[in-house]
Amino acid sequence: MTMSIHQYLCLTDNYGALVHDPATGATACVDVPEAGPTLAALRERDWNLTDILITHHHADHIQGVPDVKVKFPKAKIWGPAKDAARIPFLDHEVKEGDMARVGSLGAKVIETPGHTLGHIAYYFDGEEAAFCGDTLFSLGCGRVFETPLAVMWSSLMKLAALPGETQVYCGHEYTEANGRFAASVEPGNPVLKARIEEVARLRAGRRPTVPTTLAAELAANPFLRAEEPAIQAAVGMAGTHPAAVFAELRTRKDRF
Ligand SMILES: [Zn+2]
Numbered sequence: 348m349t350m351s352i353h354q355y356l357c358l359t360d361n362y363g364a365l366v367h368d369p370a371t372g373a374t375a376c377v378d379v380p381e382a383g384p385t386l387a388a389l390r391e392r393d394w395n396l397t398d399i400l401i402t403h404h405h406a407d408h409i410q411g412v413p414d415v416k417v418k419f420p421k422a423k424i425w426g427p428a429k430d431a432a433r434i435p436f437l438d439h440e441v442k443e444g445d446m447a448r449v450g451s452l453g454a455k456v457i458e459t460p461g462h463t464l465g466h467i468a469y470y471f472d473g474e475e476a477a478f479c480g481d482t483l484f485s486l487g488c489g490r491v492f493e494t495p496l497a498v499m500w501s502s503l504m505k506l507a508a509l510p511g512e513t514q515v516y517c518g519h520e521y522t523e524a525n526g527r528f529a530a531s532v533e534p535g536n537p538v539l540k541a542r543i544e545e546v547a548r549l550r551a552g553r554r555p556t557v558p559t560t561l562a563a564e565l566a567a568n569p570f571l572r573a574e575e576p577a578i579q580a581a582v583g584m585a586g587t588h589p590a591a592v593f594a595e596l597r598t599r600k601d602r603f
Contacts, residue, residue: 350452350474352516354555355388357381360520361407362557364478365394366449366471373397373450377469377478378518380407382414395419398449401426402480403466404433408518412436427458430465441467454478459506461499462489470509476558477509481518485559486542487525488570489518490601496594500573503593507571511562522546522556525568528603532569532581532596539567569596 351367357380364377365388375398376385389396396419401409404427416422416436425447428440441447443458447469454469459482466489469478481489482499483506491499506515526543533539542563546556565571572578573589573596582595 350471350476352476352514353388353392354516354558355384356520356555357384357411358407362516362518362520362555363388363411364516365389365392366400366452366454366476367392367394368450368452371450373452375400375447375449376415377516378402378408378480379411379415382411382418385411385415386418389419396422398422398447399424400447400449400454400469400478401434401437402468402478402482402518403427403463404430405463405481408480409434427465427467429458429460430463433465457505459502460494461491461496461502462493464493466502468506470513475510475512476514476516477506477561478516479506479518482506483515483564483568483571484517484519484525485515485522485546485557485564486529486539486568487521487600488568488597491597496597497590499597500590500593503571507561507565509561511560511565513561514558515561515564517557517559520555520557522559523550528600529567529569531603532599533572533575533577535577536567538563542567 353365361380374394423438425439441456445456447454457468462481573592
């Protein structure tokens, strides 16, 4: 690991993150839910913001950008080409397979449509860190607003193909509520049970539950486990295509 990552809370349950390249001094923030905490985090570390990586167009991910740009007018903004019309200030419009550059660091762009049409994730290859925005949460996934449910399943499977040791950074602190739904689906999963206990301890101390790892999510997150017989049986869909099982899980979670 050569890069430093600093995650910080914004608004009520959003996370912002700074990614710093010690080799060049370049620093990026991943989404800007709120300018104040972002600028404070930069100031505390004496880091100069060079880049802003946007995952998707929702206000709680981009609304801090203008105020941050006032302070760091040279910072370049990267974001999804497919949503350029809804993210008006992009300097670099990126799509699947492109690399976003932060100094000597490179983040591979993974298109993950579902939560929004243009949603992208950033994967720092070799650094084993992925910034998944509102696509993958610990023990959950984002609401699917702009595509059919099966498209979100494909997006999650792209993230699931990353190495198990990948540190997964998420756009929100939703793990506790996600755990309640996950336990209702798969109450007999010992890994899930242990994670829920860990999350309760962390939250009691007001500590973050993310980043998580992909391996941990594959073992406990029902939305990545739609192929598992136990999950399929729990929703009465044994032997069904996992995309359909995922759709049923997501629909149930919306009502939970
Ligand atoms: Zn969102």
